[in-house]
Amino acid sequence: MLNRECLGCHAGPAAPGGLSLESAARLRSGGRHGPLFTPARGAESLLVRYLTGAMQPQMPPGKPLSLETIAVMRRWIDEGAVVDTFRTPGETGGILRGALPQSTRRRGPAAGVRSARRTSLPAPVRQSAPATALALAPDGRQLAVGGYRSVRLLDPNTGTVVETLSGPADQVLGLTWSPDGKHLAAAGGISGVGGEVCIWEGSGTGHWAAPRHLQEHSDSIQAITWRPGHRQFATAALDRTVRLWDADTGKVLRTLTDHVDAVWGVAYSVDGRWIASASGDRTAKLYNAATGRKVASLAHAEAVTALTFSPKGDLLVTAAADRQVRVWPVREGPIENPLRSRSEEEPVNALAFSADGAAFAWGASNRRVRLWSGDVQQQTRELRDAEDWLYAITLSSTATQVFAAGADGRVYCWETATGRLLWKK
Numbered sequence: 001m002l003n004r005e006c007l008g009c010h011a012g013p014a015a016p017g018g019l020s021l022e023s024a025a026r027l028r029s030g031g032r033h034g035p036l037f038t039p040a041r042g043a044e045s046l047l048v049r050y051l052t053g054a055m056q057p058q059m060p061p062g063k064p065l066s067l068e069t070i071a072v073m074r075r076w077i078d079e080g081a082v083v084d085t086f087r088t089p090g091e092t093g094g095i096l097r098g099a100l101p102q103s104t105r106r107r108g109p110a111a112g113v114r115s116a117r118r119t120s121l122p123a124p125v126r127q128s129a130p131a132t133a134l135a136l137a138p139d140g141r142q143l144a145v146g147g148y149r150s151v152r153l154l155d156p157n158t159g160t161v162v163e164t165l166s167g168p169a170d171q172v173l174g175l176t177w178s179p180d181g182k183h184l185a186a187a188g189g190i191s192g193v194g195g196e197v198c199i200w201e202g203s204g205t206g207h208w209a210a211p212r213h214l215q216e217h218s219d220s221i222q223a224i225t226w227r228p229g230h231r232q233f234a235t236a237a238l239d240r241t242v243r244l245w246d247a248d249t250g251k252v253l254r255t256l257t258d259h260v261d262a263v264w265g266v267a268y269s270v271d272g273r274w275i276a277s278a279s280g281d282r283t284a285k286l287y288n289a290a291t292g293r294k295v296a297s298l299a300h301a302e303a304v305t306a307l308t309f310s311p312k313g314d315l316l317v318t319a320a321a322d323r324q325v326r327v328w329p330v331r332e333g334p335i336e337n338p339l340r341s342r343s344e345e346e347p348v349n350a351l352a353f354s355a356d357g358a359a360f361a362w363g364a365s366n367r368r369v370r371l372w373s374g375d376v377q378q379q380t381r382e383l384r385d386a387e388d389w390l391y392a393i394t395l396s397s398t399a400t401q402v403f404a405a406g407a408d409g410r411v412y413c414w415e416t417a418t419g420r421l422l423w424k425k
Contacts, residue, residue: 146172
């Protein structure tokens with residue numbers, strides 16, 4: 001978890017707060033605010049308090065961890081915070097990068113640490129890996145779901161798994177279909193090590209060939225999107241770059257380097273004219289997709305974590321860590337202020353329009369899906385059936401169904417007209 005969620009930012013000489021996780025020793029020493037934890041006192045630790053949001057800003061920015069994951073971190077601290085089953089790398093190797101199992105023998109708490117048996121610990125939790133990406137095929141017949149090292153293809157009417165595609169090195173964080181539906185691309189990689197794109201080609205008969213693997217980013221890829229009408233796609237990564245790719249050759253055509261922090265999201269307008277990116281540097285940037293020229297920079301109060309264009313291409317909607325969803329006009333800048341803003345009680349992690357432009361939806365960490373009119377003026381429905389934080393959302397082309405996926409590994413499908421939960425898998 002530390003390698004995937006934290007090392008991307010907390011490394012190097014300019015690590016935020018002076019906190020570097022490039023070695024076990026640095027993890028234990030903490031940063032400018034003191035040690036991250038005291039063994040056997042998990043609930044009081046800075047690490048757990050930042051993860052839960054008891055201390056601000058909540059970490060990771062804009063993408064809170066599941067309560068189960070935080071419970072594991074607390075339990076590890078309560079049991080002594082001992083790294084006992086991995087070979088700890090050197091100072092430049094990363095806290096768990098390249099770590100190899102050396103022993104499966106259980107050890108007791110470190111010397112001087114009270115036994116974990118005297119500590120009230122959360123019960124072990126068994127659950128599926130989080131579902132962190134969704135993409136509905138252009139013909140609406142398959143729903144791709146990104147999880148740990150795999151992509152499930154579901155029947156959107158029933159939630160039945162039709163096929164499972166393997167190949168990704170780690171968690172799939174982004175999914176996109178080619179406009180003709182013949183290719184499916186998944187983005188991810190290993191934080192602090194490198195980004196990866198897997199592209200599967202379908203035969204049209206349900207058979208998918210082994211994926212091509214493309215690796216150019218120096219850190220994990222957080223989002224991917226296909227350019228409508230072109231054999232190109234774009235990726236956004238923790239290495240602070242957006243890369244534009246040729247889908248046929250697998251070569252990078254252009255690298256956008258305007259952001260000074262991790263890039264969390266990327267989107268093309270439906271006409272392929274514009275491309276926009278969302279970053280931890282508190283900006284969203286708008287580019288001319290053909291030339292890569294930046295035409296506007298949209299300022300936010302906190303990290304921008306997701307964004308999407310309206311089907312008409314006249315609106316860009318962004319979500320930020322300040323729990324605000326903002327609606328912006330799309331034009332060559334300057335663009336000083338949003339047209340309007342909407343708020344949520346917890347961070348909004350995913351945004352989506354229906355292809356016909358009739359509806360807009362978001363999914364948030366408070367387990368809620370909100371449906372809006374296509375201009376994001378009027379809320380039409382609130383859906384509360386999800387049982388964990390929601391990370392991905394998409395709508396059917398005519399806005400009759402909305403799909404969401406989250407930290408419990410489940411995918412939910414609702415009927416938009418009634419708000420009725422049709423299925424969850």
